[in-house]
Amino acid sequence: xxxxxxxxxxxxxxxxxxxxxxxxxxxxxxxxxxxxxxxxxxxxxxxxxxxxxxxxxxxxxxxxxxxxxxxxxxxxxxxxxxxxxxxxxxxxxxxxxxxxxxxxxxxxxxxxxxxxxxxxxxxxxxxxxxxxxxxxxxxxxxxxxxxxxxxxxxxxxxxxxxxxxxxxxxxxxxxxxxxxxxxxxxxxxxxxxxxxxxxxxxxxxxxxxxxxxxxxxxxxxxxxxxxxxxxxxxxxxxxxxxxxxxxxxxxxxxxxxxxxxxxxxxxxxxxxxxxxxxxxxxxxxxxxxxxxxxxxxxxxxxxxxxxxxxxxxxxxxxxxxxxxxxxxxxxxxxxxxxxxx
Numbered sequence: 001x002x003x004x005x006x007x008x009x010x011x012x013x014x015x016x017x018x019x020x021x022x023x024x025x026x027x028x029x030x031x032x033x034x035x036x037x038x039x040x041x042x043x044x045x046x047x048x049x050x051x052x053x054x055x056x057x058x059x060x061x062x063x064x065x066x067x068x069x070x071x072x073x074x075x076x077x078x079x080x081x082x083x084x085x086x087x088x089x090x091x092x093x094x095x096x097x098x099x100x101x102x103x104x105x106x107x108x109x110x111x112x113x114x115x116x117x118x119x120x121x122x123x124x125x126x127x128x129x130x131x132x133x134x135x136x137x138x139x140x141x142x143x144x145x146x147x148x149x150x151x152x153x154x155x156x157x158x159x160x161x162x163x164x165x166x167x168x169x170x171x172x173x174x175x176x177x178x179x180x181x182x183x184x185x186x187x188x189x190x191x192x193x194x195x196x197x198x199x200x201x202x203x204x205x206x207x208x209x210x211x212x213x214x215x216x217x218x219x220x221x222x223x224x225x226x227x228x229x230x231x232x233x234x235x236x237x238x239x240x241x242x243x244x245x246x247x248x249x250x251x252x253x254x255x256x257x258x259x260x261x262x263x264x265x266x267x268x269x270x271x272x273x274x275x276x277x278x279x280x281x282x283x284x285x286x287x288x289x290x291x292x293x294x295x296x297x298x299x300x301x302x303x304x305x306x307x308x309x310x311x312x313x314x315x316x317x318x319x320x321x322x323x324x325x326x327x328x329x330x331x332x333x334x335x336x337x338x339x340x341x
Contacts, residue, residue, distance in 0.1 A: 004176030008149035027079030063089035083116035098140030125312035154205030208255035216246035233327035269300035301337035
């Protein structure tokens with residue numbers, strides 16, 4: 001039983017590398033050091049340097065090598081130390097990996113995974129972003145955001161087995177393990193039963209299947225990654241005020257379980273979308289547009305979004321806290337739409 005996401009991810013990698021010798025790992029400091037967040041710790045001794053490979057500090061090279069390896073028969077899992085740095089390999093990911101299968105008429109597959117931590121943890125503007133909307137915007141890429149150890153293990157297995165490129169983003173606050181320099185705070189200790197452990201047996205979580213983390217009748221809250229847990233905190237607070245929140249965790253953004261979201265909104269008549277990425281053209285904007293487009297006449301109040309404003313993440317802790325979405329901000333948005341409907 002893995003009770004931390006960092007351990008669940010490691011176990012998924014071990015299981016898949018044992019199951020399929022084509023699975024290889026590459027990235028900065030993933031071998032002897034075990035990765036920035038220790039996800040690959042111990043895997044070098046288990047599988048050897050031919051399958052667990054340190055790379056130069058070049059995200060373009062890491063992702064490019066993964067593309068080539070995938071096209072020639074391997075199933076690479078590339079680790080990028082922070083999702084912000086995927087920007088250095090955007091051509092390789094978005095112009096090559098995402099498009100090659102279509103450009104070659106389906107004659108070649110690109111079965112690769114790019115793993116990266118995301119989210120604000122006191123590291124300022126260049127190490128704190130949530131960039132999932134960049135990849136959600138790119139046809140040909142699948143995008144997964146686990147919020148529990150159970151989903152981290154099951155989704156990563158599905159990602160590795162998929163014949164398409166997958167961007168797999170893990171919030172630093174949810175790892176529950178070691179962090180470089182001890183800088184990353186953790187939200188794990190306060191999550192309780194919502195932080196579902198990963199059992200030892202083999203299982204896979206299908207892409208495109210959302211889960212209801214908490215059933216409710218008054219307001220639908222669609223939340224991703226860490227915000228799932230912030231939404232659950234808000235739901236517990238508002239329950240004491242007589243409000244019933246239904247919390248939906250999409251788990252994957254591409255494919256997105258649109259019907260699960262729409263079914264819930266049609267039931268409750270109200271929707272709040274909570275995501276740590278920025279508001280403009282972000283995940284919250286896409287989900288709000290979906291609801292407006294296909295469930296407008298079920299709405300009793302406008303859709304509200306709780307996300308990061310369009311600003312770089314500040315370094316000062318008080319300023320970082322001020323811009324990030326929180327349980328309190330989700331609760332305030334819920335109270336607002338309940339008041340007008």
